[in-house]
Amino acid sequence: MIGVLVVGVLLLIPNRSFIGDSPDAVSVALAEVTVAKEGVYCFYNPAVTGLSQGEVIMFSFDYVYESIEDVLNYESKIRGRYFSYFLIGEGGVNLSYRPVSRKDLVNENGEIIYSVDEFLLNLASLLYFNFYGGVNFKYYYVRYGEALRWGESYNLNLDTGNGYGVDIGFVYTFGNINVGLSGINIISKVYYKDYESDRPPTIFRGAVVFHPHNLVRVGIGGEKNSSSELRDFFNAGIEFKPFKSIWLRGGLTTSSISKDDFFYSFGFGVSVRSTEVNFGIRKSRVYLTLKVKG
Secondary structure (H helix, E strand, O other): OOHHHHHHHHHHOOHHHHOOOOOOOOOHHHHHHOOOOOOOOOOOOOOHHHHOOOEEEEEEEEEEEEEEEEOOOOOEEEEEEEEEEEEEEEOOEEEEEEEEEEEEEEEOOEEEEEEEEEEEEEEEEEEEOOEEEEEEEEEEEEEEEEEEEEOOEEEEEEEEEEEEEEEEEEEEEEOOEEEEEEEEEEEEEEEEOOOOOEOOOOEEEEEEEEEEEOOEEEEEEEEEEOOOOOOOEEEEEEEEEEEOOEEEEEEEEEEOOOHHHOEEEEEEEEEEOOEEEEEEEEOOEEEEEEEEEO
8 A cells, every 4th residue: 555554554454444434324224315314424325415405514423432343434443432523514515524534553563543534525416306416525634653663663654645535326216215326435546645645445335215104214225345355234224203303213234244243223313493413322332413404
């Protein structure tokens, strides 16, 4: 990946570090296709914001209350409190900031500190009848530090990088069914000051959401990765609205590689006038999102 550092980075920092996820998405399948009450999921499918109306401001936070290996978040062991993302927009025009990746990896050969920040412009609109399209334009800022053990001393390497990514997505609605397809990082590149450039991996996602009743939504979806370092995932979820201002949600995620990748998630949301508060939990990780609508 980066000159002399290629082996260490590729082994310890999978390229999913550039992908990220919307941590409050208790059900990824629902998030990929619809603008759920818990958020605006242009991170999964840029077309979904074409279904929304009005102004919105969102803040999201997550907290890992015990050390876990989070397979959806780059396979690193993490613990602590994180700011997840900030988003502001109106309808199909949105701006967001996400600290996509934060890593501090230590082994017998030394330590690697690595971070990726993402700034995103989302544009989405109705294209034809019930067919929506959208695109994300992303700017990546990467910081990298490596301290390699050399006997009793350390060899320090530092670098920064700048890059871009383009996502495209489509949603088609007919009756009580929504179908969505998206490609993440269809075009992408990251350039470093001192080392070779890197290309974040392309991920293809798809999902179907069925609304059997105005109180219930059920979704299934999956993702296919272009990188051999990354797993392909399947996910499913359900949302139930027992009261006018309360939502209950549940989901599961798994992959075809390891039974350890199978885990559940659940959450709920409460709406009070123009403000929504949403809570979710997945594999020892707690999410809290505040959404204010204009």
